[in-house]
Amino acid sequence: DVHLDEILSSLTCGAHLVLLRSGGHLDFDYLTRVICDHHVTFIAPVPSWIDALCQYLRQNNHASQRMKQIQWWFIGGEELFSSTIQQLLPFIHDECHLLNTYGPAEITETATCYEICREDLSQMISIPIGHPLDGYDIYVVDEYRQQVIPNQQGEIVIGGVGVFGGYYEREDLSEQVLIDMNGEKCYMTGDFGRIDGETDELIFMGRKDYQIKLRGQRIELGQIEHTIMKFSSLISGCIVMKYTYHEQEHIVAYVETTSTSVNDEDLREKCLSTLSSYMIPSMFIILEKFPLSLNGKINRKALPTPDFISFQKLINEDIESMSLMEMRIHHLWCDVLHRKRISTKISFFFLHEFGTAPDIVLCLQQASISEHAQLLTKAITSISNPHYQSWFSLHADHGEASFAQSRIFLDEQIRFQSSNKKTTAIYNLPLLCRLSESTMSIECLQQILRQITEKHAILRTNIRMDSTTGRLNQYIQPNNIHDWFSFHTSIIDDNNELKIILNDELTNRTYFDFNQGRVFRCHIVRQRSSITNHHDFLSAGDWMIFNFHHIAFDGESEQIFLDDFRQFYNYKQQVQVNDEKTTLQYIDYSTHERQIDMTAAKMYWRQIFKDYETIQPMILPVDRKLPSNGIYTGDGLSIEIYLNNEILKQFIDYASYSNATLYQLCLTIYYIFLYKLTGGQRDIIIGIVQANRYRPELQRIIGMFVNTLPILIHIDSYDTFE
Structure with missing residues (x-):
């Protein structure tokens, strides 16, 4: 598809088109000499090719000035990161134009364009792909093909003069990707994006193909890649892929950097501080240069296969020196994770599972077997009532239903x-x-x-x-x-x-x-x-x-x-x-x-609610009134609120700054929302559910244990959000 731009554009404007020998675009000494000798002013590379070029120019000082005469860099074909442009800047002219373009072959090459401002690079990780070109329309739609609001992620749909007529003799495929939007034929790209609410620019968010499910959790691989790219400006590229080894699923991160200061331990710590535990890669493979295909793009199939044998050796390292408490925790971990041996120094979350412990905050901060053993030992020795008695079987075949069942x-x-x-x-x-x-x-x-x-x-x-x-x-x-x-x-x-x-x-x-x-x-x-x-x-x-x-x-x-x-x-x-x-x-x-004496519990809740107005229902705006005869339909409604990645990142940053959990932050926002919705009602109660398996012997019993807890707050209109 790119040949249309390179050949036809040269013919229409009377430019001189320079053709390289076969494979010459990957021979950087030959390539840079041709560019310099023929005074080339326009070039249309892909980002991974630029990374490889910059590595060559850094290592070969005699060629470092050969790209200075290029006036227009027409970049596209892959997601462009600011680190790629920053490493290119020393080798190009200060006044040349850098354009980040976007458009699949199905819409005739290019649909959007963004001119890069050098001063803004420090504020970016991924470079926007800009606004639509004349003759093109851009839509961002949800799974129901409805346009989403600004800053919300959706699939990029392109309409306009360049949209193709369909795949040759493949009507089935054509019907899957060609849709009607506002009366025009449009192409569903399979790419995720969002419209920036302030600049109205299109932001690329990754391929739909790169959204995976791992142990029941939906994961955006692009989110992991962006997190790793933020770690250091010395990282020029990152690819995250899913592998299966011995029926176990793993996430593997490939990182491109020439710096020796970037290591897998630091990368893992960075991911642990930002991402959910199930999103942490099992392995980080650091490469000086990603393999490229003949067209200069990253060749994913040529990436080295992960060495899972060494990975298993790390997990199964010697455990003979464990203490008694470490042995007990080791047995629990092995039982939960279905493994025979686990290193005492490896993080619980490194093994892609999630668990609870005496103090979840401490367990997240101190996440190895040795550290858990110390926490448990401290917790056990501090129990005020050492005469714990387990519940036992009563050999009953009938009895009163539980409180939860009655509810x-x-x-x-x-x-x-x-x-x-x-x-x-x-x-x-x-x-x-x-x-x-x-x-x-x-x-x-x-x-x-x-x-x-x-x-x-x-x-x-x-x-x-x-x-x-x-x-x-x-x-x-x-x-x-x-x-x-x-x-x-x-x-x-x-x-x-x-x-x-x-x-x-x-x-x-x-x-x-x-x-x-x-x-x-x-x-x-x-x-x-x-x-x-x-x-x-x-x-x-x-x-x-x-x-x-x-x-x-x-x-x-x-x-x-x-x-x-x-x-x-x-x-x-x-x-x-x-x-x-x-x-x-x-x-x-x-x-x-x-048989539990609930007297103290009843007194507690009565004390909690004594100063609050709990009888008066919330005055909420409704679209219909409750029936006066007391007969209801029995129907209910569940509303889900989705947060895009940008808002979620802000939530995580704010919660970390405030030393609060995401749950606490969302609950606070919901309280304020209800406060506004009710016109300033100060006493607000929200019901939440709790697992209620509060004794060890209840952990492996099927049944209904869930308890509903009222969370009450009195809002003072003069309070700040903090």
């Missing part, structure tokens, strides 16, 4: 009840899993679910109101009568049908029956194309939807269920289900909790 029951039966049978369910918790490889016997799947319901009695428990006492009770049912979970099968032809099924699992109120102990169901969804002669086997690509009612399941239960499923599947009949008579069940928790 769920009342919510669903009263607050969200409706005469309309089509009313959306509030407390269905579907868990979607996909068979990624091999096959699974449906009979084996059912057997695993029977073992799980045998182990966790809450999944075969009746819950009903006693009309005599007015209490909500639970009754454990024997496991050997029949399956206490319902089992369903659907066959689909495309993913749209899967979405309909999943939405039905999420919203259908008829799937669970407390009185009959039906709080858990399994729905397998099979691809018609994958069904073979063996109809009783699931194939790769088939789906399993495990759906639970919230009265028997919470967010923490999800991982417990998956861990048990994995264990029963891997070891089949070798694993014995725990003995009900000795294992703590959810009904034991309910009974023990009911």
Whole structure:
């Protein structure tokens, strides 16, 4: 595509076009001599080629003046960083023009342009790609192809005179990328960008292809690259990629620099101070120069393969000198991370997991086994009540429901009840899993679910109101009568049908029956194309939807269920289900909790709320009034607020400066928002949920433990934000 600009532009304006020999653009001695000898004034390179050129010019002083006569640098093809321009400046003329351009081949080369101001480089990391050229229109849209507001990230869509007609004999691909916007044909680039709210310039935010999922977390690789680029002006390039080694997923960062002062330990510390733990690269590979393709762009396929063998040696280094406390923590880490050996000096977050500890702030700051051992030892020796007694199994098969269950029951039966049978369910918790490889016997799947319901009695428990006492009770049912979970099968032809099924699992109120102990169901969804002669086997690509009612399941239960499923599947009949008579069940928790003396807790909350107006509801602007007859639809609404990367970075910086958590900062902003929305209401209460698994013996029990806590604040209009 670039040949159009280089050849046709030369012909139309009467310029002299200099052609290099084959491969000459990578022979920098030959190239710079040709540029100097032919008095070249215009050049259109890619950023990675400039990095390689600057490295040559720094090492060969005799060639350092050969690029001075170039008047126009027409840069494009890759994201341009300020560090690239800063290292180029000593070798170019002070008054030459530096243009950062953007445009894929599908729109006929160039759609936007930004002229770089040398004075602004110190304030930038990534150079903007500017405003649209005459004849082009730029849109930034969300996943629904609606234009986003300024400073919000979205996909870049280009319209105008240069948009191509489609891919040759590939109508299927053409339909995926060509859309209509405001009556004109536009091209969806697959690039992320945002419009700067102050300058109205387009900012490149990375490729859509470079957004990955790692252990369930969505990660923008470009965000990691920008963080590393900020570390030092001596870093000229960074590429972050995802690798899989021995079924373990890793993020690997390639860093281009000629400086010996840039090392992986400092890079990791920089990332730890800025990024979430799951975004920290496993390895940092430092290179003097990135490999380039024939067109001068970075050749990602030619980057060196990570040495995971050395990485494993680092993790599995000698641990013979551990103290007793270190050995205990080492055992816990290995159990959680599914590893045999872990270095005592390596950070917990270096291994891409997240955990809690006595003081989370200290544990984040002191994140190795040795440091955790010291923290735990100090915490244990400072416990004021050393006579801790674990809860034990009460061998009960019936009892009163827990406080959490009662709340769920009342919510669903009263607050969200409706005469309309089509009313959306509030407390269905579907868990979607996909068979990624091999096959699974449906009979084996059912057997695993029977073992799980045998182990966790809450999944075969009746819950009903006693009309005599007015209490909500639970009754454990024997496991050997029949399956206490319902089992369903659907066959689909495309993913749209899967979405309909999943939405039905999420919203259908008829799937669970407390009185009959039906709080858990399994729905397998099979691809018609994958069904073979063996109809009783699931194939790769088939789906399993495990759906639970919230009265028997919470967010923490999800991982417990998956861990048990994995264990029963891997070891089949070798694993014995725990003995009900000795294992703590959810009904034991309910009974023990009911026996706790709540007098002090009630006094505490009454004391907290005594000076606040809690009866009067918040005066919020509404679009409809509450029904006077007290009959509600039972419908609810959930609103999600997304923050773009720039705002998120400001949040992180401010929270760090204020020694606060992001949660505290967001909660403060929400309080102020409600204060403004209510016209200055001073007493505001927000309900938050807490896992409520406050004892060690509750950590591996499936059930509903979540507690709602009221967070109350009295706002003084004269207070500052701080």
